[in-house]
Amino acid sequence: MPIRIASLTHRIAKNGAMLHKATMDRVHSLGADHEPSEAEQALAEERRLLKEERAKRQAKALQPRAKAIDKLVRTHHPQAKEKPKEKKEPKEAKAGKVHKRSRADKHAAQAAALQAASRAPKKSAKT
Numbered sequence: 001m002p003i004r005i006a007s008l009t010h011r012i013a014k015n016g017a018m019l020h021k022a023t024m025d026r027v028h029s030l031g032a033d034h035e036p037s038e039a040e041q042a043l044a045e046e047r048r049l050l051k052e053e054r055a056k057r058q059a060k061a062l063q064p065r066a067k068a069i070d071k072l073v074r075t076h077h078p079q080a081k082e083k084p085k086e087k088k089e090p091k092e093a094k095a096g097k098v099h100k101r102s103r104a105d106k107h108a109a110q111a112a113a114l115q116a117a118s119r120a121p122k123k124s125a126k127t
Contacts, residue, residue, distance in 0.1 A: 008054040015050060019043040 005011055022040040036044070101109075 008050050008057070012047065012050045012054065015043060015047045019047060 019040065022037070022043060026034060026037060026040060
């Protein structure tokens with residue numbers, strides 16, 4: 001079962017201090033040749049588990065995380081149309097309808113009128 005604490009560093013340091021104290025008590029009272037006590041073995045086992053849990057968390061932190069874009073769900077999937085629409089033929093102009101002259105035609109007519117006026121013989125003011 002995973003250990004449910006936010007930071008393992010403080011817990012490992014605390015455990016290490018208790019393990020060191022238990023080891024030093026045993027060494028000073030019984031000598032270095034004696035086997036570790038059950039409490040000392042329990043502390044060593046807990047320290048090993050804490051270090052394994054820290055290693056797991058560090059490995060998990062290196063893995064790529066899910067992005068918000070990955071969580072989006074498309075709600076509409078457009079379907080391809082079976083056949084394209086047929087193009088309509090342009091409507092024929094009615095016989096009675098007269099089209100307006102274009103801007104270019106108007107300017108061309110005005111330029112032609114000005115040129116014709118300038119070439120025409122001038123009338124004198126006396127006559």
